[in-house]
Amino acid sequence: MTKINxxxxxxxxxxxxxxxxxxxxxxxxxxxxxxxxxMLTYSALVLIVDNPGLNQSRLSQIMDIExxxxxxxxDELEERELITRERVPTDRRSYALHPTEAGxxxxxxxxxxxxxxxxxxxSGIAPEQLEQMIAxxxxxxxxxxxxx
Amino acid sequence: MTKINxxxxxxxxxxxxxxxxxxxxxxxxxxxxxxxxxMLTYSALVLIVDNPGLNQSRLSQIMDIExxxxxxxxDELEERELITRERVPTDRRSYALHPTEAGxxxxxxxxxxxxxxxxxxxSGIAPEQLEQMIAxxxxxxxxxxxxx
DNA sequence: TAATATTGTTATGCATAATAACATAAATCA
DNA sequence: TGATTTATGTTATTATGCATAACAATATTA
Numbered sequence: 001m002t003k004i005n006x007x008x009x010x011x012x013x014x015x016x017x018x019x020x021x022x023x024x025x026x027x028x029x030x031x032x033x034x035x036x037x038x039m040l041t042y043s044a045l046v047l048i049v050d051n052p053g054l055n056q057s058r059l060s061q062i063m064d065i066e067x068x069x070x071x072x073x074x075d076e077l078e079e080r081e082l083i084t085r086e087r088v089p090t091d092r093r094s095y096a097l098h099p100t101e102a103g104x105x106x107x108x109x110x111x112x113x114x115x116x117x118x119x120x121x122x123s124g125i126a127p128e129q130l131e132q133m134i135a136x137x138x139x140x141x142x143x144x145x146x147x148x
Numbered sequence: 149m150t151k152i153n154x155x156x157x158x159x160x161x162x163x164x165x166x167x168x169x170x171x172x173x174x175x176x177x178x179x180x181x182x183x184x185x186x187m188l189t190y191s192a193l194v195l196i197v198d199n200p201g202l203n204q205s206r207l208s209q210i211m212d213i214e215x216x217x218x219x220x221x222x223d224e225l226e227e228r229e230l231i232t233r234e235r236v237p238t239d240r241r242s243y244a245l246h247p248t249e250a251g252x253x254x255x256x257x258x259x260x261x262x263x264x265x266x267x268x269x270x271s272g273i274a275p276e277q278l279e280q281m282i283a284x285x286x287x288x289x290x291x292x293x294x295x296x
Numbered sequence: 297t298a299a300t301a302t303t304g305t306t307a308t309g310c311a312t313a314a315t316a317a318c319a320t321a322a323a324t325c326a
Numbered sequence: 327t328g329a330t331t332t333a334t335g336t337t338a339t340t341a342t343g344c345a346t347a348a349c350a351a352t353a354t355t356a
Binding site: 038039040065066068069091092093094 | 341342343344345346351352353
Binding site: 013016025028046054059111 | 155
């Protein structure tokens with residue numbers, strides 16, 4: 001059981017980001033499993049509840065995924081009757097996405113679960129420390145190519 | 149161009165982690181492309197150079213991936229003659245992984261490139277701020293289920 | 297009106313990641 | 327010792343995430 005040296009990779013911020021995100025992600029996946037939601041379907045549901053009426057194009061932009069990939073996500077949410085696709089009269093190309101009552105209900109349930117998942121996982125870390133980290137993460141996020 | 153509200157998701161640390169990692173990841177992918185390396189093949193190469201003689205089992209553990217997924221990565225590095233697989237006399241089940249001279253050379257080249265990629269991307273952020281963030285990320289990483 | 301752009305969609309491919317099942321070899325134990 | 331269990335590497339398979347090309351329908355613009 002010799003120790004492995006990953007000091008070289010540890011010099012990279014991205015390596016730390018990936019490893020810590022993996023920890024949160026795997027716990028989140030387990031948290032969402034009972035609701036039969038994946039991370040992307042969950043994110044989409046939350047954004048549709050919080051922004052009723054938005055279309056798929058805008059949603060794919062905020063979710064940072066390509067439009068084709070969003071189609072299957074929306075298909076799944078619609079099949080499960082968590083959201084509806086409604087033709088927009090003023091622009092008949094696009095669909096307005098709205099949550100159903102079931103969608104709202106699932107939103108509330110999962111919000112509780114996910115909030116508790118993070119609270120439990122991050123319980124050993126001071127809130128101010130997390131806030132500081134989030135501030136730094138926002139800086140990185142805004143360093144997107146083309147913006148920098 | 150109405151603004152989308154993602155305040156609910158912004159309450160989650162994991163959301164910030166994912167978004168900022170995506171920024172670094174997409175730039176890293178472009179950085180590695182000229183060397184015909186993906187993130188995983190790159191990580192494996194670095195770890196083999198820094199830990200010559202380790203076997204696939206240990207490598208998959210440190211890389212946090214399943215052994216079957218490592219096989220194809222090692223296959224690729226071996227085919228490109230960046231590493232070698234050598235039978236271990238004392239344990240004939242396992243292979244000792246060693247970098248070739250070409251592996252060493254590519255390691256040095258890519259280390260420079262990746263270092264510059266991060267330096268450029270994170271140039272607007274104070275080093276102390278990044279160090280603080282890394283400290284917090286390490287705390288999250290150690291919050292792994294079973295350890296907590 | 298003609299050319300261009302946008303929205304949603306299908307098809308496709310690559311990369312990442314997980315599991316089951318297996319052969320070989322080592323370790324354990326009884 | 328021999329029988330059982332464990333570890334290592336492998337193949338096959340599947341699910342998921344993410345990107346691009348090509349397209350029909352509709353809007354926009356020049």
